[in-house]
Amino acid sequence: MLRVTPDVLHYIVEAVPAGALLVDANGLIQSSNRELQKTLKYNASELLNQNLEMLLPERFRRGHSTLTAAFFKTPLKRSMGNGRSLYARCKDGSEIPIEIGLNPLVCDQGPLVLATLIDITSRLQAEQMFRQIVVSAPYGLMLINPQGMIELANPLICSIFGYCEQDLLSVPMEKLLPERYRKEHGNLRAKYAQQPVMRVMGPGRDLTGLHKDGTEFPVEIGLSPFIWNGQNMVLVALSEITARxxxxxxxxxxxxxxxxxxxxxxxxxxxxxxxxxxxxxxxxxxxxxxxxxxxxxxxxxxxxxxxxxxxxxxxxxxxxxAGRSQNEISQVELDEVLDNIEELQPLPEGFTLERQLDLTSIHTAKVPLETALRNLIANAVQHHDQSSGHIVIRSCSENSLCHISVTDDGPGIAEQAHERIFKLFQTLSRTDKRGSGIGLAVTRRLVETHGGKITVTTNQEQRGSTFHLWWPRFIRRDINGSIPP
CATH class of the missing domain: 1.10.287 (Helix Hairpins)
Structure with missing residues (x-):
């Protein structure tokens, strides 16, 4: 137990970064700092030599003197009220949630306790907001503590696994795994704790959950490090993917x-x-x-x-x-793609290709993108009604997509045919012998398979049409390594 002299007591209390007060064995307040006075809306003289119980809500005062006597009988440094909600009563009668730390001291006038008080109103509000977000989330969420125990589980998690919330709280999360995976999972969890980063769990592997009734089902899991009540937790986002x-x-x-x-x-x-x-x-x-x-x-x-x-x-x-083959994902330069197209499929004499590329590079599969652009350029040349023509390729970024447009100065496409030309074996007219009706259908299939979209517009005032291609700037892969639909 720390022994201090009276002349340093004041400095100790005032130096505490939280609210603090000194209380003697009779429960009387001997000193308080400015932070506590500000928090509880008292001045120093109003607190001096007053019973500590004046700072307690009425419902907590009964029996408090007994607890005070018990503490001074066995004075140990500790936090107060572990597992219970503690409140302080302000001068205006309002109550605030608090955390209290108790530190025994000895001075010439006898034993004292230095009580530190922290207003946790903001923290509780943030925690309540977080709980509401977790409860209303459209996917299963769990909060796992450093020991691997479930601290929080939202209703969707309970529904997915067939448990009520109380059945899951403070139990090892391995309870939700098939027996054959539990030992390995403990090692993986410890490894993750060494380098906690936001990521998908088990990339390239099939993950399995265990229902309360013993049945197993496939799941998809995301992991995010999270601080909760001062502890390093892991927020687990889980989806049951049997139907998928x-x-x-x-x-x-x-x-x-x-x-x-x-x-x-x-x-x-x-x-x-x-x-x-x-x-x-x-x-x-x-x-x-x-x-x-x-x-x-x-x-x-x-x-x-x-x-x-x-x-x-x-x-x-x-x-x-179209769209069936697996393609390597890499950083693709659009200029390089267009160079390849012009080299392998040179434009006829009299045709020119202009580039206006605001976005020059995307992370994607090169082959399907190059195939789609080659088809669009070939289509512009093939269906042109003159011996010369001008094609303009533009690119720009639109949120997570790359917008690439291919504009020609040909005869244009009637608005009523804008959707029909993308269908298999459809041409602009029955007498059209220049096309098979397959190129644009293949192009749309390629684009949509890779998460994109393609449309066409026609300039009503001038000649020509523009094909608009929206292609993801970043192609992701599922946990099995395939490009998702």
Whole structure:
């Protein structure tokens, strides 16, 4: 126990950074500092030699003298009222929530206690606001303390795992894991505590939760370090993804069936086409050196139709594959993408390409973006109604998206056709022989598969159309490594 002389008591009390007062064994206030006087709205003379109970709400005064006597009988430094809500009564009768620390002292006039008092109104308001946010969150939230115990669980967590809140509080979070994962999880939790950062839990692995009834289900979890009541906690955001996993499985099966059907159909269709093509060649040879012109013309027309059918089959395969392949995510320079397009697919003589790039770099998959832009540039050239033309590529940032526009000075596209041109095998007119009706459909499929959007507008006052492509500036991957839909 610390022994002090009377002349330093005043300095000790005043130096405390929180509210502080000295109380003797009879419960009388011997001194108080300015911070306490400000907090409780008293002046020093109003507190001096008054019973400490004047600062307590009426409901707490009964029995307080007994607690004071017990403390002085065994004076130990400690916080007061662990696990209980403590309040102080101000001069105007209002009450404030407080934390109290008790420090025994000895001086010439006998034993004293230095009581430090902290107004925790703001902290409790912040905690209450946080609780309200947690309770109303549209996903499961838990607060885990350094010992791995659940300090807080919102209603959605309780619903997901089948427990009531009281069943989860102050129990190890491993209770919510299948038995086979619990030992390993303790090690992972300790490792995370050494470097607590906001991140997804278990990237690349399937995570599993355990329901109260013993059933297991897939979950997705995010971890965030969080300070709560002065302790380093972990805020766990959890989503139950059974329905999504089933949808992903169904989608994979559908895509697999589609791919299998496409290849089978392609093979079955190509075989008779090859046979027809061979027959036409044999007929041409059997006609001799001087066949009738009308007969040769009919054979040529049939040959053209066979080649067109082969191209149609190729386009079907191209459409089925669009957006299916996994692509490396990297920092992509738009100038480099356009350089590649112009090198591999040079513009016809008389056509020019202008670049106005405000946003020059995005983090994405390069191949699908380059394919989409190549298709749009080729479309502008292919459907131009003149021997020369000018194409302008613009880019800018719009929140999390990169807006790329491709503007031409061609004949334009009627407004009623703006949606139809993106559908499979749709061209501007039945007599349009320049396109297959597949390019823009493939482009839209590529763009939407990677989380983007594509539209077209037509300049009503001048010639030309503009294709607007919104592409994510940052392509993320799911925890299994795939690009999410």
């Amino acid at each position: 996993k089933k949808m992903e499985l169904d989608l994979r099966q559908i895509n697999s069936d589609l791919e299998e059907f496409t290849y089978v159909a392609s093979h079955d269709l190509r075989s008779p086409l090859r046979g027809i093509s061979d027959l036409l060649e044999w007929v041409r040879e059997d006609l001799g050196e001087d066949p009738a012109p009308s007969l040769l013309n009919n054979i040529e027309r049939m040959t053209v139709r066979v080649h067109r059918m082969e191209k149609l089959i190729d386009n079907l395969l191209k459409y089925a594959r």
